[in-house]
Amino acid sequence: QSTMPTTASIQLKSSKSDVPTGVFINNEWRESSDSSTFEVLNPATGAVLTQVAHGKAADVDEAVKAARKAFKTTWGKTVGPEERARLLNKLADLMERDIEVLAELESVNGGKGVRIAREMDIADTIGCLRYYAGWAGKVAGETIETTPKTKLAYTLLEPFGVCGQIIPWNYPIGMWGWKVAPALAAGCAIVMKPSELTPLTALYLCNLIAEAGYPAGVFNLVPGLGATAGAAIASHMDIDKVAFTGSVLTGRKIMEAAAKSNLKKVTLELGGKSPVVVFPSADLEQAANWAALGIFFNSGQDCTAGSRLFVHEDVHDKFVELLVQKAQACAIGNPLDEKTSFGPLISAQQRDKVLSYVESGVSEGATLATGGKKWNADGNEGFFIEPTVLSNCKPSFKCVQEEIFGPVASVLKFSSEEEVLELANSSIYGLGAGVFTNDAKQAMRVSGELSAGTVWVNSYNLLSNAVPFGGMRQSGMGRELGLAGIKEYLAVKSVHHNLGEDLE
Numbered sequence: 001q002s003t004m005p006t007t008a009s010i011q012l013k014s015s016k017s018d019v020p021t022g023v024f025i026n027n028e029w030r031e032s033s034d035s036s037t038f039e040v041l042n043p044a045t046g047a048v049l050t051q052v053a054h055g056k057a058a059d060v061d062e063a064v065k066a067a068r069k070a071f072k073t074t075w076g077k078t079v080g081p082e083e084r085a086r087l088l089n090k091l092a093d094l095m096e097r098d099i100e101v102l103a104e105l106e107s108v109n110g111g112k113g114v115r116i117a118r119e120m121d122i123a124d125t126i127g128c129l130r131y132y133a134g135w136a137g138k139v140a141g142e143t144i145e146t147t148p149k150t151k152l153a154y155t156l157l158e159p160f161g162v163c164g165q166i167i168p169w170n171y172p173i174g175m176w177g178w179k180v181a182p183a184l185a186a187g188c189a190i191v192m193k194p195s196e197l198t199p200l201t202a203l204y205l206c207n208l209i210a211e212a213g214y215p216a217g218v219f220n221l222v223p224g225l226g227a228t229a230g231a232a233i234a235s236h237m238d239i240d241k242v243a244f245t246g247s248v249l250t251g252r253k254i255m256e257a258a259a260k261s262n263l264k265k266v267t268l269e270l271g272g273k274s275p276v277v278v279f280p281s282a283d284l285e286q287a288a289n290w291a292a293l294g295i296f297f298n299s300g301q302d303c304t305a306g307s308r309l310f311v312h313e314d315v316h317d318k319f320v321e322l323l324v325q326k327a328q329a330c331a332i333g334n335p336l337d338e339k340t341s342f343g344p345l346i347s348a349q350q351r352d353k354v355l356s357y358v359e360s361g362v363s364e365g366a367t368l369a370t371g372g373k374k375w376n377a378d379g380n381e382g383f384f385i386e387p388t389v390l391s392n393c394k395p396s397f398k399c400v401q402e403e404i405f406g407p408v409a410s411v412l413k414f415s416s417e418e419e420v421l422e423l424a425n426s427s428i429y430g431l432g433a434g435v436f437t438n439d440a441k442q443a444m445r446v447s448g449e450l451s452a453g454t455v456w457v458n459s460y461n462l463l464s465n466a467v468p469f470g471g472m473r474q475s476g477m478g479r480e481l482g483l484a485g486i487k488e489y490l491a492v493k494s495v496h497h498n499l500g501e502d503l504e
């Protein structure tokens, strides 16, 4: 907990990169208010990468003051939509310039295969910035006809104000982009807290925000823990909205803090236990490919992970055989290797939690078809576990009910469409769902009946920046991406002009 410099030199694949490690307020770096820090690890080795400033309530308060000032003066008063679009595109250009450093940082801090970080996480985030640059100033209010006619009524869509944004560790850059792009396109000012496990890319991006030319105070980053910086954002009296992605447990705390403070608007993207349903008419090889992607992508640390696999009894055994093959073919290894697609879990705690779910599944009667163990190449200390398939699961098993957030597929057998819809929809969550069938009527019927914010038919986990994303029930409220995503950062103001109605 000693006094820290505000930059660390991080070893990447072939070079070192200077990464800021402080609190970013008003386009400047500073130590945290009490000079304390926390450790950030490389999950593939367990080694400490650096210390990062531990922002506290006092830092959040400073950041909010800076954001409020920008919102009331420069950013909010003089920067028009064309300039907001230009700045977002400029930021995207700078990310393209620095894509290699960003990809390698995302890889060493988040454990992602570097190629996937570059070609998916970062490429999609650059796309998200450009997509929302296109919406800046183009989401308009309406003129409304009224009775009496002697009135002109219209709505204005105004930026919501100062927005708190709290993001998780599973997609550090991806979730940064989903939050930052619509908020800046709408004209809001931001106080963000990255996950304490993966703050490095968000820290690096602050310098690009300043370089792009954003006025001071528009974007502020307070790294810190949930209980400190996170809680201070959720309960701040001068934050107008908080956007959160993370667990249900924390989502509840955020809503509670919002309710107890200033009733700020809350949007939540929470967990899931998404069902994937495989009918007999499906192309089984394709279904297994997509299902494997659905549960093993990002080592299963995915809010939409297709973790409950319902397979029709006629094709069950063949499907399990194919899924096991796909699991065993996952390219597990050093995330900085271009070939790696399956990296470590984010922490030792997360790995142990996932392994305890595997144990509980087996003790309740599931068959461990493959995986289920720690994986350590060359005696490394990373937090890897093998891609895992638990077959013969029953709906009541803990591994079927609860979000595992790791690479564990729980496979269940079903015999009728009616039965499987009942089972698939009986979850507290409603984030994603998948259906595999070559019967077009069945595809329409079942996708209509599945209760989830996103349903994939004959694919899984394919997102687009233009298509809204979010949850039903305890998977959250509000939407990100698409037109719906920017509307969450705009407030509707109604204006009534009296055109001649005189009061006696």
Ligand code: NAD
Pocket (backbone or CB within 6 Å): 166, 167, 168, 169, 170, 171, 193, 194, 195, 196, 224, 225, 226, 227, 229, 230, 231, 232, 234, 245, 246, 247, 248, 249, 250, 251, 253, 254, 268, 269, 270, 271, 272, 302, 303, 304, 403, 405, 431, 471, 475, 476
């Ligand atoms: P988490 O809830 O532990 O943490 C998320 C963020 O909240 C972190 O930045 C953390 O520091 C902060 N936080 C923790 N306690 C807080 C508090 N009391 N007040 C304010 N902030 C606090 O979640 P996680 O473990 O980082 O992420 C995994 C979870 O995120 C999973 O449940 C997953 O399903 C979910 N997730 C959802 C989506 C989605 O879009 N629906 C996307 C990714 C992850």
